[in-house]
Amino acid sequence: MDISALLLFIPACFALNMAPGPNNLLSVSNATRYGFKRSSLAGFGRLLAFAIMIALASAGLAAVLQTSAMLFQGLKIIGAAYLIYLAIQLWRAEPDASAQAGDVQVSMLRLAWQEFLVAAGNPKAILIFSAFLPQFVDVSRPVAGQFMVLGAMFLCLEVIAICAYAGMGVHLQRWFAEPRGKRLFNRGCAVLLTGAASMLLVARRS
Structure with a gap:
């Protein structure tokens, strides 16, 4: 690998990291509810899922997912179902309750687990690693x-994306400070997550 390849890889990779997607949307939503620090740290769940995918792609196991229609379809359904579950939780969330008791009721491990499941439930991700890297x-x-x-460079750039989207969520929190505004934002995120689930369901193997 030479310098010219790296100079092409870094901007192309960062564009993938910064692309709006379910995990980045989750970072924004978590930041508005629990703050920048918790949202950013929760992103390590996503990094773990991506690290596993990179290892699988490196081992050539992505070919199994590429050729197995049943496995690909099963992962799609599980991933989409979890996104819809999160969307329902956001839609039904009471802004006042989340502001007062969010830190107590939602552990860091749970937030990281959400990030992990959203990333792991997208079978297209491992195919991206097997085709892009x-x-x-x-x-x-x-x-x-x-x-x-x-793969390590991808994960480092992903950390930047996690922090950037968490920072975006903090700024949005100021715009939606009132309970009515928070409710509208939560429901907007719920709609976007549902849209992401729909796109995941119609995704096909490349």
């Missing part, structure tokens, strides 16, 4: 090491 690998050199370096 190899484009920047020099096949004339040892492949495994290059793949892991690219």
Whole structure:
């Protein structure tokens, strides 16, 4: 892997990291309800899921997902169902209650687990790793090491995306300070999560 490949990889990869998606939307929503720090730390659940996917793609196991229609369909349904569950929770959330008792009722582990499940429930993610990262690998050199370096860089850039979307959520929290505004924002996020679930259900293997 040479410098020119890295110079192409970093901006292309960061564009993928910053693209609006279920996990980034979840970071925004969590930041408005629990603050920047908790939302950012919860993102490590997403990083764990992505690290596992990168390892699977590196081992060539993504080919199994690529060829197994039943496995791909099953992951899609599970992922979409969980997104819809989160959407229902947001739609029904009472802004006053979440503001007063959110820190007590929702543990950091639970928030991180949500991030993990949303990331792991998207079978397209591992296919992205298996199709995107190899484009920047020099096949004339040892492949495994290059793949892991690219994967590590992806995860570092993902940390920036997590913090950026959490910061966005904090600013939005100021705009929706009143209970009515918070309720509208929560329900807007619920609609977007439902839309993401619908897109996941109609997604096809590339």
